[in-house]
Amino acid sequence: MIYTKKVMILARKELKDSFSSPLIYVLSGLFSLMMGWLFFNYLIQSTQMTTATMTQGVITPIFGNINFIFIFLCPLITMRSFAEEKKQYTLDLLLRSELSEMQIILGKFISNVAMVLFMLSLTLLFPLILSFSGYSDWGVVASSYMGIVLSIMAYTSVGLFCSSLTDNQIVASLLTFCILLGSMLMVISVNATNNYLLALIVQYTTIPFHYEGFTRGVLKSYSFVYFICYLVFFFLLTLKSLQSRKW
Amino acid sequence: MELAIEIKNLCKSYPGRMALDNVSFSVKKGSIHGFLGPNGAGKSTTMKILSGLIPETSGQYIVNGKVGFLPEHPPVYPNMSVYDYLKFVFSIYAGAVNEARIDEVMSKTGLTDVSSRLIGNLSKGYQQRVGIAQAIIHSPEIIILDEPTVGLDPVAIADIRALILELKKEHTVLFSSHQLHDVELLCSDITLINRGEIVVSGAIETILASLKTNMVLKARVQSFSKEQKNKLISTFGVDSIEVTQDLEQKNTLLKIATKGKADIRAELARHLVDPSIGLLEFMEERGDLEDLFKRMHE
Numbered sequence: 001m002i003y004t005k006k007v008m009i010l011a012r013k014e015l016k017d018s019f020s021s022p023l024i025y026v027l028s029g030l031f032s033l034m035m036g037w038l039f040f041n042y043l044i045q046s047t048q049m050t051t052a053t054m055t056q057g058v059i060t061p062i063f064g065n066i067n068f069i070f071i072f073l074c075p076l077i078t079m080r081s082f083a084e085e086k087k088q089y090t091l092d093l094l095l096r097s098e099l100s101e102m103q104i105i106l107g108k109f110i111s112n113v114a115m116v117l118f119m120l121s122l123t124l125l126f127p128l129i130l131s132f133s134g135y136s137d138w139g140v141v142a143s144s145y146m147g148i149v150l151s152i153m154a155y156t157s158v159g160l161f162c163s164s165l166t167d168n169q170i171v172a173s174l175l176t177f178c179i180l181l182g183s184m185l186m187v188i189s190v191n192a193t194n195n196y197l198l199a200l201i202v203q204y205t206t207i208p209f210h211y212e213g214f215t216r217g218v219l220k221s222y223s224f225v226y227f228i229c230y231l232v233f234f235f236l237l238t239l240k241s242l243q244s245r246k247w
Numbered sequence: 248m249e250l251a252i253e254i255k256n257l258c259k260s261y262p263g264r265m266a267l268d269n270v271s272f273s274v275k276k277g278s279i280h281g282f283l284g285p286n287g288a289g290k291s292t293t294m295k296i297l298s299g300l301i302p303e304t305s306g307q308y309i310v311n312g313k314v315g316f317l318p319e320h321p322p323v324y325p326n327m328s329v330y331d332y333l334k335f336v337f338s339i340y341a342g343a344v345n346e347a348r349i350d351e352v353m354s355k356t357g358l359t360d361v362s363s364r365l366i367g368n369l370s371k372g373y374q375q376r377v378g379i380a381q382a383i384i385h386s387p388e389i390i391i392l393d394e395p396t397v398g399l400d401p402v403a404i405a406d407i408r409a410l411i412l413e414l415k416k417e418h419t420v421l422f423s424s425h426q427l428h429d430v431e432l433l434c435s436d437i438t439l440i441n442r443g444e445i446v447v448s449g450a451i452e453t454i455l456a457s458l459k460t461n462m463v464l465k466a467r468v469q470s471f472s473k474e475q476k477n478k479l480i481s482t483f484g485v486d487s488i489e490v491t492q493d494l495e496q497k498n499t500l501l502k503i504a505t506k507g508k509a510d511i512r513a514e515l516a517r518h519l520v521d522p523s524i525g526l527l528e529f530m531e532e533r534g535d536l537e538d539l540f541k542r543m544h545e
Binding site: 002006009010013016017020021088089090092093094095096097098099245246 | 301302316318324325336339
């Protein structure tokens with residue numbers, strides 16, 4: 001109980017910090033503008049499509065886009081986590097405190113995820129609008145949101161790790177972006193091979209493959225296992241990076 | 248005498264460089280201990296090790312009690328208010344937040360008036376106070392301050408000094424500086440470090456007394472002739488007199504080195520007041536740290 005309380009002290013402070021800076025509002029505005037525009041386009045298109053359902057014509061593509069755009073936005077949110085602390089010399093303040101390194105990582109993780117969720121919450125308007133036209137496939141919407149939340153958590157854990165490596169925020173965000181996009185592009189590069197097994201294995205290691213199931217409303221247990229492993233892996237990397245001062 | 252900090256044969260090596268080489272000294276409980284050395288001597292490294300931030304390579308140290316640490320750069324969040332910041336630091340260092348304690352520390356460090364202002368908007372002197380407040384908020388027995396007066400204006404330096412003296416009542420203070428003047432005013436004990444090695448450690452009086460074998464006096468006079476120089480040497484038995492003409496101010500500078508430990512300032516001043524010489528300024532030249540190190544190597 002005390003453990004989570006201390007994590008929350010840090011998370012609360014981080015959130016207060018972030019919401020008092022303009023970055024989150026600028027990003028949120030940009031994000032909702034892009035998404036709103038795309039949503040509008042898909043909605044117009046779907047009226048001309050007679051064979052596709054609303055889920056196929058609007059929900060699935062819009063969530064695909066949300067996921068893709070967060071690959072660009074998550075690094076911008078997470079870049080400051082450790083890089084700025086290092087630059088301000090405040091990381092030592094945290095490390096010397098009674099918070100353990102893992103508590104610091106979790107506190108930062110929770111606050112960053114909460115910020116991205118705030119941006120995501122702006123898209124709740126879309127299903128609301130659809131509900132006026134009699135849309136009723138809420139299972140897919142719920143599982144898509146679950147998928148996007150899991151992806152965001154994965155992106156954030158990568159962002160935290162990259163931020164802990166450097167004291168330069170731009171380097172941190174670019175590195176995060178490269179790792180995320182690079183792992184996504186791996187799927188395309190395995191298309192070049194005829195080795196079916198290799199393609200399957202590589203595909204399994206990428207986020208979009210697992211995310212895609214969620215957008216179709218299919219919850220697979222191995223996808224949950226994948227996301228949990230992904231988070232734990234990057235938490236451990238971040239932990240090692242924070243402990244590297246003692247090497 | 249109870250010890251607050253005891254360091255024995257502490258070594259810290261970075262690849263290709265020895266930052267600390269067999270450092271041993273101790274800090275008495277309830278004292279203000281000055282830690283002196285030029286830049287890059289290993290002061291910060293020692294302090295970081297003592298505060299538990301980085302590990303030592305070999306050797307051991309004992310720290311009896313909680314440590315409050317002010318690093319070289321005050322670890323403050325520029326977009327937090329002073330009060331919120333102290334509350335946050337308190338909560339991550341002590342667990343339970345005691346608001347009365349925050350008020351107490353703010354009044355002690357003179358921050359009550361600026362408690363709701365953002366730290367980033369405060370002057371450097373005030374930021375340094377916030378840094379000190381941060382170090383003492385969880386009532387540590389030992390406070391380690393790394394160059395608390397660097398880069399401040401004279402008024403702020405005097406304030407910080409008064410604050411450190413105030414802290415002595417409840418805490419043991421170890422603070423580093425490269426200004427001998429700071430240390431002379433505050434400390435009862437000092438430790439000198441140079442290139443990762445302890446030069447000397449002990450009570451400040453004994454160290455300074457052992458160094459001051461002769462005194463150097465500086466005087467500015469209207470005129471000073473050769474005969475007067477010879478007369479001065481013969482009457483006072485001074486070691487040497489260096490005479491330089493200050494062309495800019497159209498007067499003469501004297502640098503008089505005395506022999507032995509006898510204090511001849513009063514007599515010498517009386518002699519120089521003579522109308523034919525015309526004393527304008529008279530002062531003892533204070534040895535600065537550089538001088539101290541130079542003399543120690545001799």
